[in-house]
Amino acid sequence: xxxxxxxxxxxxxxxxxxxxxxxxxxxxxxxxxxxxxxxxxxxxxxxxxxxxxxxxxxxxxxxxxxxxxxxxxxxxxxxxxxxxxxxxxxxxxxxxxxxxxxxxxxxxxxxxxxxxx
Numbered sequence: 001x002x003x004x005x006x007x008x009x010x011x012x013x014x015x016x017x018x019x020x021x022x023x024x025x026x027x028x029x030x031x032x033x034x035x036x037x038x039x040x041x042x043x044x045x046x047x048x049x050x051x052x053x054x055x056x057x058x059x060x061x062x063x064x065x066x067x068x069x070x071x072x073x074x075x076x077x078x079x080x081x082x083x084x085x086x087x088x089x090x091x092x093x094x095x096x097x098x099x100x101x102x103x104x105x106x107x108x109x110x111x112x113x114x115x116x117x
Contacts, residue, residue, distance in 0.1 A: 013096040028069040046077040049095040057105035071099040
């Protein structure tokens with residue numbers, strides 16, 4: 001899967017989010033990068049995605065004028081999984097949903113209940 005197709009798979013997942021999720025997505029950017037930086041992945045574990053920011057439930061009345069949160073989906077680690085295109089598309093979907101879940105403040109148990117982990 002080339003990078004453009006990968007980006008399209010990420011966007012397709014975002015486009016298919018349930019309306020209740022879309023309504024909650026606030027001050028967050030979703031981007032695709034080749035790989036994580038050392039700051040994002042200090043142990044070099046091959047992160048598939050990362051959420052960086054303040055989850056919605058943790059935002060208080062003093063949350064304003066801040067840069068957008070960031071969800072980054074990493075291309076190279078996904079490609080290294082050596083999956084079929086269908087399997088890779090499914091893994092991209094799970095990664096995007098998992099990171100969106102972190103933005104929403106969902107814990108791993110709730111992500112699993114939703115099928116987002």
